[in-house]
Amino acid sequence: MIEVSHLTKRYGEKYAVQDISFDVKDGEILGFLGPNGAGKSTTMNILTGYLSSNEGTVKIDGVDVLERPLEAKKNIGYLPEQPPLYPDMTVDEYLKFVFGLKQCKLGREAHINEICGLVRIQNVRGRLIRNLSKGFKQRVGIAQALIGNPDVLILDEPTVGLDPKQIIEIRTLIKHLSRKHTVILSSHILPEVQSVCERIIIINQGQIVANGTTSELSSQLSSEHRLIARIAGPEADVREAISDLSGVRKCVSLGMHETGSSDWQIECETGQDIRRALFTILSAKDWPLLALDTGELTLEDIFLRLTTDGAVLPQSKPAAPPAEPPAADAEPTEPAENAGEQEEDDNP
Numbered sequence: 001m002i003e004v005s006h007l008t009k010r011y012g013e014k015y016a017v018q019d020i021s022f023d024v025k026d027g028e029i030l031g032f033l034g035p036n037g038a039g040k041s042t043t044m045n046i047l048t049g050y051l052s053s054n055e056g057t058v059k060i061d062g063v064d065v066l067e068r069p070l071e072a073k074k075n076i077g078y079l080p081e082q083p084p085l086y087p088d089m090t091v092d093e094y095l096k097f098v099f100g101l102k103q104c105k106l107g108r109e110a111h112i113n114e115i116c117g118l119v120r121i122q123n124v125r126g127r128l129i130r131n132l133s134k135g136f137k138q139r140v141g142i143a144q145a146l147i148g149n150p151d152v153l154i155l156d157e158p159t160v161g162l163d164p165k166q167i168i169e170i171r172t173l174i175k176h177l178s179r180k181h182t183v184i185l186s187s188h189i190l191p192e193v194q195s196v197c198e199r200i201i202i203i204n205q206g207q208i209v210a211n212g213t214t215s216e217l218s219s220q221l222s223s224e225h226r227l228i229a230r231i232a233g234p235e236a237d238v239r240e241a242i243s244d245l246s247g248v249r250k251c252v253s254l255g256m257h258e259t260g261s262s263d264w265q266i267e268c269e270t271g272q273d274i275r276r277a278l279f280t281i282l283s284a285k286d287w288p289l290l291a292l293d294t295g296e297l298t299l300e301d302i303f304l305r306l307t308t309d310g311a312v313l314p315q316s317k318p319a320a321p322p323a324e325p326p327a328a329d330a331e332p333t334e335p336a337e338n339a340g341e342q343e344e345d346d347n348p
């Protein structure tokens with residue numbers, strides 16, 4: 001559905017993104033994760049045709065965004081980091097305006113009604129956008145992205161600035177939308193990407209450093225990078241012997257969990273598997289190895305490794321099947337009936 005090939009964007013001498021390539025399959029929900037300044041917004045803006053690239057191509061359903069922009073953009077709904085809302089319009093006026101801009105050929109009333117129902121903004125349609133809470137403004141932003149029934153939805157930091165309840169509602173809504181749309185969600189919030197996305201691309205300093213599901217990334221890193229060992233031996237000597245092994249970056253005591261032994265977390269350099277060397281030294285010292293485990297990395301561990309240690313993972317990108325539809329009781333909650341002006345959490 002989306003093919004990004006060797007994309008590069010420079011500002012003067014500085015690379016905002018450098019030679020990035022990835023695919024997003026039909027119906028997939030992809031998380032685009034990276035620290036501030038990594039190149040997420042630049043990539044989203046190029047994907048949606050708002051920005052041109054210096055090199056590389058983007059194809060949406062086979063259509064090149066730069067060569068045939070109008071055709072490609074018909075297939076894209078975009079929610080930029082700052083939703084393009086007109087505060088002095090009512091929600092209804094605004095959505096009709098966007099409908100006209102997009103030259104949408106569907107029946108206007110029925111289409112806008114359907115979208116308002118989907119994003120749960122029916123009862124604020126007559127209100128001025130500037131009077132809406134941030135969460136409802138964000139829903140209106142998602143509604144404008146949905147006009148024209150695009151196959152692809154690109155959402156740039158969709159929950160920034162929302163309160164925890166609004167965040168849960170918007171995440172649930174995004175999962176729901178992924179039943180009918182291919183979604184790219186850009187974010188620097190790890191739990192968001194973990195809870196919503198099937199596959200994750202991590203970008204750092206303009207380059208893709210990982211591409212896979214959380215468990216794929218974790219297993220690629222954890223088998224080589226972190227071991228948890230229970231060793232029966234004198235603590236200070238064990239620490240010294242492990243720390244001296246080639247490829248060990250850090251050896252941290254996790255304390256005693258079994259009499260006469262201590263647990264150790266052993267962090268290794270990228271690409272180093274020290275298990276054989278560890279066995280050899282422990283056996284030579286006659287310190288029994290009572291347990292050895294590869295530590296499962298959280299997405300946070302993975303993110304930190306990749307964005308601070310300069311590691312890069314091989315970029316396998318199997319397409320996961322589309323998400324299960326959310327349970328009926330996981331639908332976004334209805335906005336409060338009372339459309340008063342006070343800024344309550346669940347108030348429009």
Ligand SMILES: Nc1ncnc2c1ncn2[C@@H]1O[C@H](COP(=O)(O)OP(=O)(O)OP(=O)(O)O)[C@@H](O)[C@H]1O
Nearest residue numbers: 011015016034035036037038039040041042043188
């Ligand atoms: N118009 C511009 N002129 C010069 N440099 C720019 C411009 N836009 C972006 N950059 C630089 O390109 C790099 C990538 O920026 P981008 O906004 O894509 O990052 P980001 O991952 O979206 O960050 P954030 O999460 O903070 O929004 C940054 O170093 C940024 O300073």
